[in-house]
Amino acid sequence: MTTTHDEDAHLASLGYTSDFKRDMSFWGNFSLGFTYLSPVVGVYSLFAFAVATGGPASIWAVVIAALGQLLVALVFGEVVSQYPVSGGIYPWTRRLWGRRWAWMAGWIYMIALLVTIASVSYGAGPFVAMLIGIEPSTAVTVACAVGLIVLVTFLNLGGTNLLAKLAFFGFAAELVGALAVGGWLLLTQRHHGLSAIFDTAGTEGNGSYLPAFLTAALLGVYLYYGFEACGDVAEEVKDPRRQIPRSMRMTIYIGGFASFFITLALLLAVPDFGKVVSGEDADPVTTILQNAFGPVGFRVVLAIVLISFFSCALSLQAAASRLIYSYARDRMMPGWHALSRFSPRRAVPPNALLLAAVVPAVIVLGSIVSENALTKIVSFAALGIYLGFMMVVLAALRARIKGWRPSGPFTLGTWGLPVTLVALTYQVLAAANMSWPRTPDAPWYDNWIVLLSAGIVITIGLVYMLVARPHERHDAPHGDAVASTLDPDSGRATEPARVG
Structure with a gap:
C-alpha cells in the first residue's frame, strides 16, 4: 500500500495538486461504481421490454454485455492505474491522445451523465407513487424527481466520507434486497424450469431470432456502465492506482451476478410469457412482486427499489460533478x-x-411541457456514455500502436493489445445496436432519434471547440502517454516503469 504522501507526489508528477481528501476506501469506491451500475434499477426498468421483444432467452444479453464491458473495464484499469486524476474519461483521453480529443470526450460524457441523472430521477417517480399509494401522474413524477435531485445534492455536499458511507449502504441494501427477493421468487413463484432461458416465446415470428434478440439485448447494453465512476473520484481514493482497477472489475463481477440472478428469478416467475409478448401483461415485474409478497411485502420491495434509485442518482451526480470540476480546472468549459x-x-x-x-x-421540469421532449433528450444518454467509453478505448489503442506501454501497478502485459481491440469491437457493436432504427412506421426523426440526438450534442461541442478554442486556455499536460514511454535518445518505447 502506498501512503497519501506517495499518491500526492505521484499526482504532482502528473501536473496536479489536489484539495480533495483521500477518505474513500476500496469498499467505498467499489460501492460508488456498483450503485451507479445499479442492477435493480436497470433490470426492473427494462425487464418487460426485453421479454416482450426477445422472450426469456433475452437473459443471455445480460451475460454477453457483462463480458464485453469487463474488457472495457480492464482497459480503463490500465489507464487509471497510470493516471489517477479526478474526472475519469476527460483526463485519461487528454493524456492518451490530446486536448481536442479530450474536449470532445469530456463534453459528450458530461452531457450524457447530466441527462442520465434526469432519467434515473424521473424513473423513480412511479415507484414513489406506488409506495405511498397515490395515482402516478406527470406532476407526481416530476415532483418526486426534483425532490430526489435536491436530496442527493444536499448529501453530496457533505463530502467524500459521507458519499462513501451512503454508497456502501446503498450497495448493501440493493444486493441483500436483490438476493432476498430473487431467492423468494425462486422458492415460491417458480412457474418454469431452467430450460425457459432458451425459449424465444415466438418473438422471432416467421424469420430469424437474431433481430428480436438484438432488440431485447438493450437490456444488457443499458446495464453495465457505472464502473467508470470509480475513476472519476480518483483523487479521493486511498491507493487509487491499485484499488480503482480492482473496484472496476469487482463492479462488473458482482453487478453481473446480481443482474443475472434478478433477471433469472423474474423470468421463472412469469406466469405466461405469451401475455407479456402480446402486451396483455405490460408490467410483469409489478404483477410478479404483488403476487409474491402481497400488499405489505410489495411496499417493502418498493422501498428497496427506491433505495437503489436514490443510490444510483447519488453516485451519478458525484461522478458528474468530478468530471465538471476536472474539466473546469483545466479551463475547458464556459x-x-x-x-x-x-x-x-x-x-x-x-x-x-x-x-x-x-x-x-x-x-425533468421540461417534461411538464412535453413528455415526448424528455424522451428525445433522454434517448441520447446511454449512447453518449458508450461514445465516451469508446473514445477512451480508441485513444488507448492508438497510443499502444504508437508505443505507449502502461506504467501503473495494474497492467495487462502482452494481453493489452488484443483486449483493447476486442473491447473496442464490443463498444462499436453495442453502440450500433442501441442506435439502430426499429420503428419504421414512425416519422423519420423519431426512428433515428438516438443518432440524431447524438449528432446534435457532437455538433454543438465541435462548433464551440472550433470557435471558442477552450482546449488552448491551459497548458496542463496532454498527449504525453506515448512520449513518457519513449527513450529520449533512441526514440523507441522503453519497458514500463512500475510506480509505487
Whole structure:
C-alpha cells in the first residue's frame, strides 16, 4: 500500500495538486461504481421490454454485455492505474491522445451523465407513487424527481466520507434486497424450469431470432456502465492506482451476478410469457412482486427499489460533478472560473455539484411541457456514455500502436493489445445496436432519434471547440502517454516503469 504522501507526489508528477481528501476506501469506491451500475434499477426498468421483444432467452444479453464491458473495464484499469486524476474519461483521453480529443470526450460524457441523472430521477417517480399509494401522474413524477435531485445534492455536499458511507449502504441494501427477493421468487413463484432461458416465446415470428434478440439485448447494453465512476473520484481514493482497477472489475463481477440472478428469478416467475409478448401483461415485474409478497411485502420491495434509485442518482451526480470540476480546472468549459471553485471545509466542488443538479432538474421540469421532449433528450444518454467509453478505448489503442506501454501497478502485459481491440469491437457493436432504427412506421426523426440526438450534442461541442478554442486556455499536460514511454535518445518505447 502506498501512503497519501506517495499518491500526492505521484499526482504532482502528473501536473496536479489536489484539495480533495483521500477518505474513500476500496469498499467505498467499489460501492460508488456498483450503485451507479445499479442492477435493480436497470433490470426492473427494462425487464418487460426485453421479454416482450426477445422472450426469456433475452437473459443471455445480460451475460454477453457483462463480458464485453469487463474488457472495457480492464482497459480503463490500465489507464487509471497510470493516471489517477479526478474526472475519469476527460483526463485519461487528454493524456492518451490530446486536448481536442479530450474536449470532445469530456463534453459528450458530461452531457450524457447530466441527462442520465434526469432519467434515473424521473424513473423513480412511479415507484414513489406506488409506495405511498397515490395515482402516478406527470406532476407526481416530476415532483418526486426534483425532490430526489435536491436530496442527493444536499448529501453530496457533505463530502467524500459521507458519499462513501451512503454508497456502501446503498450497495448493501440493493444486493441483500436483490438476493432476498430473487431467492423468494425462486422458492415460491417458480412457474418454469431452467430450460425457459432458451425459449424465444415466438418473438422471432416467421424469420430469424437474431433481430428480436438484438432488440431485447438493450437490456444488457443499458446495464453495465457505472464502473467508470470509480475513476472519476480518483483523487479521493486511498491507493487509487491499485484499488480503482480492482473496484472496476469487482463492479462488473458482482453487478453481473446480481443482474443475472434478478433477471433469472423474474423470468421463472412469469406466469405466461405469451401475455407479456402480446402486451396483455405490460408490467410483469409489478404483477410478479404483488403476487409474491402481497400488499405489505410489495411496499417493502418498493422501498428497496427506491433505495437503489436514490443510490444510483447519488453516485451519478458525484461522478458528474468530478468530471465538471476536472474539466473546469483545466479551463475547458464556459464558466470554468466558478465551476473550478473548491470548498476546503466540505472538500467538494460545490458549484460543479450545483450544475449537476440544476441541469437535470431543468430537463425533468421540461417534461411538464412535453413528455415526448424528455424522451428525445433522454434517448441520447446511454449512447453518449458508450461514445465516451469508446473514445477512451480508441485513444488507448492508438497510443499502444504508437508505443505507449502502461506504467501503473495494474497492467495487462502482452494481453493489452488484443483486449483493447476486442473491447473496442464490443463498444462499436453495442453502440450500433442501441442506435439502430426499429420503428419504421414512425416519422423519420423519431426512428433515428438516438443518432440524431447524438449528432446534435457532437455538433454543438465541435462548433464551440472550433470557435471558442477552450482546449488552448491551459497548458496542463496532454498527449504525453506515448512520449513518457519513449527513450529520449533512441526514440523507441522503453519497458514500463512500475510506480509505487
